[in-house]
Amino acid sequence: MRDEFKKQSxxxxxxxxxxxxxxxxFYPLLVTVTSxxxxxxxxxxxxxxxxxxxxxxxxxxxxxxKSKYFWGRPSATTPNPYNAASSSGSNxxxxxxxxxxxVKDRVSFYQKNNPSPEKIPIDLVTTSGSGLDPDISxxxxxxxxxxxxRARGISESAIKKLVMEHIQxxxxxxxxxxxxxxxxxxxxxxxxAWN
Amino acid sequence: xxxxxxxQIGVYLAVLLILVKPLGFYMAQIFEGQWPGPRIxxxxxxxxxxxxxIDDSSEMNWKSYATAVLLFNFFGFVFVYALQRFxxxxxxxxxxxxxxxxxxxxxxxxxxMTNTNWQAYGGETTMSYFTQMAGLTTQNFVSAASGIxxxxxxxxxxxxxxxxxxGNFWVDLTRGVLYILLPFSFILALALVSQxxxxxxxxxxxxxTLENSQKQLISMGPAASQIAxxxxxxxGGGFFNxxxxxxxxxxxxxxxxxxxxxxxxxxxxxxxxxxxxxxxxKQGWALxxxxxxxxxxxxxVAVHSERAGNPAFASxxxxxxxxxxxxxxxxxxxxxxxxxxxxxxxxxxxSVNSMHDSxxxxxxxxxxxxxxxxxxxxxxxxxxxxxxxxxxxxxxxVAGLMVGRTPEYLGKKIESFEMQMASVVILVMPAIVLGSTxxxxxxxxxxxxxxxPGPHGFSQxxxxxxxxxxxxxxxxxxxxxxxxFYNILGGWVMLxxxxxxxxxxxxxxxxxxxxKVIPPSAGTLSTSSALFVGLLIAVILIVGVLSFVPALALGxxxxxLEMVRI
Numbered sequence: 079m080r081d082e083f084k085k086q087s088x089x090x091x092x093x094x095x096x097x098x099x100x101x102x103x104f105y106p107l108l109v110t111v112t113s114x115x116x117x118x119x120x121x122x123x124x125x126x127x128x129x130x131x132x133x134x135x136x137x138x139x140x141x142x143x144k145s146k147y148f149w150g151r152p153s154a155t156t157p158n159p160y161n162a163a164s165s166s167g168s169n170x171x172x173x174x175x176x177x178x179x180x181v182k183d184r185v186s187f188y189q190k191n192n193p194s195p196e197k198i199p200i201d202l203v204t205t206s207g208s209g210l211d212p213d214i215s216x217x218x219x220x221x222x223x224x225x226x227x228r229a230r231g232i233s234e235s236a237i238k239k240l241v242m243e244h245i246q247x248x249x250x251x252x253x254x255x256x257x258x259x260x261x262x263x264x265x266x267x268x269x270x271a272w273n
Numbered sequence: 274x275x276x277x278x279x280x281q282i283g284v285y286l287a288v289l290l291i292l293v294k295p296l297g298f299y300m301a302q303i304f305e306g307q308w309p310g311p312r313i314x315x316x317x318x319x320x321x322x323x324x325x326x327i328d329d330s331s332e333m334n335w336k337s338y339a340t341a342v343l344l345f346n347f348f349g350f351v352f353v354y355a356l357q358r359f360x361x362x363x364x365x366x367x368x369x370x371x372x373x374x375x376x377x378x379x380x381x382x383x384x385x386m387t388n389t390n391w392q393a394y395g396g397e398t399t400m401s402y403f404t405q406m407a408g409l410t411t412q413n414f415v416s417a418a419s420g421i422x423x424x425x426x427x428x429x430x431x432x433x434x435x436x437x438x439x440g441n442f443w444v445d446l447t448r449g450v451l452y453i454l455l456p457f458s459f460i461l462a463l464a465l466v467s468q469x470x471x472x473x474x475x476x477x478x479x480x481x482t483l484e485n486s487q488k489q490l491i492s493m494g495p496a497a498s499q500i501a502x503x504x505x506x507x508x509g510g511g512f513f514n515x516x517x518x519x520x521x522x523x524x525x526x527x528x529x530x531x532x533x534x535x536x537x538x539x540x541x542x543x544x545x546x547x548x549x550x551x552x553x554x555k556q557g558w559a560l561x562x563x564x565x566x567x568x569x570x571x572x573x574v575a576v577h578s579e580r581a582g583n584p585a586f587a588s589x590x591x592x593x594x595x596x597x598x599x600x601x602x603x604x605x606x607x608x609x610x611x612x613x614x615x616x617x618x619x620x621x622x623x624s625v626n627s628m629h630d631s632x633x634x635x636x637x638x639x640x641x642x643x644x645x646x647x648x649x650x651x652x653x654x655x656x657x658x659x660x661x662x663x664x665x666x667x668x669x670x671v672a673g674l675m676v677g678r679t680p681e682y683l684g685k686k687i688e689s690f691e692m693q694m695a696s697v698v699i700l701v702m703p704a705i706v707l708g709s710t711x712x713x714x715x716x717x718x719x720x721x722x723x724x725x726p727g728p729h730g731f732s733q734x735x736x737x738x739x740x741x742x743x744x745x746x747x748x749x750x751x752x753x754x755x756x757x758f759y760n761i762l763g764g765w766v767m768l769x770x771x772x773x774x775x776x777x778x779x780x781x782x783x784x785x786x787x788x789k790v791i792p793p794s795a796g797t798l799s800t801s802s803a804l805f806v807g808l809l810i811a812v813i814l815i816v817g818v819l820s821f822v823p824a825l826a827l828g829x830x831x832x833x834l835e836m837v838r839i
Contacts, residue, residue, distance in 0.1 A: 083340065085326075089443065090344035092325040094352055097450065100321075101414045102407035106498040109459065110474060113466040113497065121472045123491060123521065125480070132480045137469050137520040138491055140482045147484055151603070163477055163490040164398050165515035167600045167628035169751030171729035172583050173836055177599065177631075185589050197592035200582065204599040207518030207610075207627045213603040215595060252280050254526025255595070255606035264483055 126265070134261050138162045139212040142264060145191065145229035148214070148222050150260040151201055152184060155209035168205045192225045213257035216245050230271065240266055274580055278608040282572070285612065286565075289534060289541060293561065296538065297545025303452045304425045304445065305550065317451050318444075325443065332438035335783025338426055339776050341442040342419055346386050349412055354382040356408040357400070366401035367476035367493075373399060380760035385409050387771035388416035388508055388653055390623055390746035391763060393755040395514030397492035402474055409510060410499045414458075417506030417539075418449035420655030423775055424543060427659050428550045430782030431683050434790045439782055453539070454506060462501035464531055469524030472497040496521055504535035507653040509623030509746045517613075517626040518602055529605055529626060533613050536622045537651040543658050551683055555801035560661055563809045564619075564650045571639050572615045578635040579611040584836060597636075600628030611636060618643035621653035623746030630725070630733070630749040634833035637749070641736055641829060644743045646817040647702055653744060659778045663698040664816075665800065666691060668809045672798050682800060684790040694781040701773045703820035706742035709766050710735050710824065718758040724751035728835065732828035741766045 113121040124136040134140055139150045141160040153159035154168035170177035184203040199218040219241045227234040244263045247256055302308035309317075322329050333341065357373035360366055373381065377393055384391040385408070396405065422445035429439050466472050471493060478491040496512040500522055503510055517523040523532060541561060548557020579601075582593030596607030605613070610627035617624055618640040629640050643650065649661040666680075666687055673680030673687070680687040713719030713734045723730040729749075736749040741763045748754070754763070799805060 082337070086337070086341050087344050089325050089327055090341065090348050093327075093345055093443065093446075094348040096321055096324050097415055098352065098407055098411045101450070101455070102411035105455065105459070106406045106410060106495045109462045109466075109498040109501075110472050110495055112463060113472040116463065117466045120466050120469045121497075122475065123471050123473075123478060123493060124469050124524075125478065132478065133483055134480055134489070135478075135491055135520075137524050138489075139520075140484065140489060142484050144484055160489065163492045164395060165492075165513050165519050166395070167515065167518065167631065167750070169628055169630035169724060169749070170599065171630060171725040171727075171732075171751075171832070172585070172597065172599070172633050173727060173729060173832055174725050178585050181586055181591075182589060185591060189590075197590055200586070200591050200593045200595060201598045201603055203591060204601075206598075207600045207602050207625070208513075208515035208520060210515070210520055211602050211604075212520055215603055217592065217594075248277070249526040252277060252284065253530055254604050254609060257603045261483065268483070 139210050147264045148260050151211050152205045153209040154205040165208045165210055167207045194221050194224050212259050216256050219258040293542045293545050296542035300546040301549040303448050321447050327443040329444045332441055334437040335779045338439050338442050339779045350382045350386045353408040354378050356404050360401040360404045363403050365403035370401050376757040376760040380764045383764040383767050385412035387744050387767045389744040389767045390508045390510030391741050396512050402494050413502040413506050413508040414454050417654045418446050421449045422446050424655035424659045427782040430785040432551050433786045436786050457505055458501040462497040465528050466497045468528035470497040471521045504532045507620045507622040517624050536616050537620045539654045540620055540651040540657045559801040559806050563806050567650050568619055575615045575636045575639040576608055576611040578633045579607040597633055600631030614640050619650040621648040621745045625747050630751045634829045638829035644739045644745050645821045648743045663695040664813050666695040668812045685785050685788050690784050694777040697777045698774050705769050706738050709738040722753040728828050728831035735828050742770045744771055
């Protein structure tokens with residue numbers, strides 16, 4: 079019985095080593111090499127380069143606060159919003175007065191800075207799960223068109239057209255929700271200005 | 274709920290159910306030794322057996338099987354603990370992350386060894402690439418494979434007669450890893466990378482932002498390889514703090530669909546494996562039917578509640594057409610977030626694509642209650658089904674009492690020992706969960722971790738111990754759980770709930786294997802009929818409701834009443 083226990087212990091110890099080599103080293107490295115060969119851009123974080131310099135990732139939101147840019151969603155990451163080295167949500171409960179106050183403040187700030195009278199889409203005044211959400215809803219983008227147009231001195235219809243071009247529909251027609259990537263849209267705005 | 278919500282949920286359930294039979298059949302072939310045949314299997318398995326000194330021709334009785342499981346988990350635990358403590362001196366630590374504190378390392382090592390994947394840390398700020406790969410990814414595989422192995426041992430206990438032998442743990446473990454988890458994870462990992470999940474060993478990228486050229490540091494790492502197995506193995510531990518809400522873990526609606534499909538896939542398919550291996554597939558379908566029938570109504574409660582939005586914002590002049598978006602990502606929306614939340618708590622997965630802490634009270638209720646049913650609705654890979662079989666024995670016993678016959682299941686008489694083991698499996702969990710919750714609310718070290726006021730604060734504590742006590746791993750993440758009190762108490766909770774289920778299940782398997790098989794007669798209760806499925810569902814719900822309604826009333830239900838009063 080005791081010999082059997084010793085024998086099984088030795089097997090268990092060796093098995094941990096063998097499976098670590100197989101699953102903890104060989105497998106992740108195999109995936110790394112294969113994805114580097116098949117999808118090098120995605121594997122490295124879908125970075126977007128402008129004049130040879132990385133200015134962001136297509137998938138990671140950035141903080142925008144100037145009137146001439148479209149704004150993304152509020153972010154709960156610390157110490158500053160859109161901290162891509164420390165993702166996090168607010169984790170405020172639905173009945174938490176701190177959540178109500180935060181949403182109320184964002185609503186009045188938004189109303190003050192935007193000339194549009196219609197209701198504010200909820201995604202513009204609530205924080206995302208990761209704090210890095212790169213997208214806003216198409217409605218949230220449209221509600222900012224007037225402000226951006228005024229700040230840039232470009233016609234509203236031109237900005238609106240740009241937003242339309244940047245709407246990503248539901249994947250395969252039914253998966254997820256329609257959305258607008260804020261970074262790509264703002265990059266396109268800047269490019270429009272440069273030309 | 275919109276038409277598109279219905280379509281997404283309908284397609285999801287349809288694809289899941291279509292895959293049950295082929296995958297279940299494949300797994301049965303593997304554990305019956307029919308596939309991949311002697312030549313291929315000796316090529317892949319032989320080197321592992323030789324390196325470890327495993328005699329694959331010998332079989333084990335239940336005690337040896339349980340000993341092997343425990344020893345393997347013990348060494349895995351020690352290894353993961355050491356890796357975390359010494360990660361500063363180990364390779365692949367581009368961010369120079371310090372060694373993990375003793376209590377957090379203890380909690381995390383137990384958490385990954387028990388397939389819980391409770392995380393009191395943020396991945397990108399705490400764990401080096403080496404720790405994530407060699408420690409956590411490895412445990413993701415082997416904790417899942419040992420769950421499947423124990424289930425297979427239980428099935429052998431049911432099918433065999435008058436024997437002590439239940440198979441060889443090392444062989445079951447190796448086959449589960451080599452032919453199920455490893456190949457599927459490899460394929461899923463690549464599919465995820467194609468969508469934008471990262472997979473690299475680079476240091477964090479520093480970029481200049483578009484608006485005012487400020488520095489943004491973007492975390493990197495070998496994420497896809499870990500995310501694939503975290504979903505397939507119902508582990509759930511995120512590479513990043515925000516788990517699958519993070520755009521690098523789950524970048525598109527398609528990646529979301531694939532990850533969400535992977536969560537219950539193996540657990541659901543094991544129902545067919547079970548039916549096939551006992552040569553009565555109807556029995557497997559009956560268990561799957563019971564699972565689906567509990568799952569669907571609760572799913573609709575969650576989706577409906579998240580789609581409705583927060584009544585507190587009604588007077589603020591906001592448009593809540595997309596639902597409650599606090600803690601949710603735009604690309605998924607409220608419906609996909611609620612669907613994921615229900616699936617991840619029904620199985621013992623625990624990964625999240627939205628923050629459960631910010632769910633509406635009834636949405637949060639569904640996630641809590643799903644776990645409190647004992648993780649038998651799909652459940653963890655292997656452990657979900659063996660937990661379900663414990664409930665089946667109780668249902669058979671209740672039915673036996675009603676008609677005054679000795680209860681039997683699949684030709685095996687269910688006697689006092691079997692009932693003791695089934696009761697232990699079912700009742701230990703509520704005792705641990707409620708006991709530890711009571712302990713935490715009684716001490717200031719427990720209550721000071723709470724971050725939301727009122728009933729929701731209580732829910733945060735209840736959620737933490739419900740999650741750890743069911744090896745789920747999701748959280749109401751506002752709770753500041755990285756303190757010695759939660760790390761150490763939680764570690765014990767995870768250990769007890771995992772092994773006080775596994776060991777009685779193996780004892781049960783041993784006892785069933787020793788019995789004779791009685792041929793069915795006219796008086797035998799059919800365990801594949803609609804009537805029995807109804808009885809089984811009733812037993813599961815009654816046990817869950819009786820154990821947890823008082824606690825739920827103080828948490829999410831009180832919170833809901835507080836909300837509708839507004």
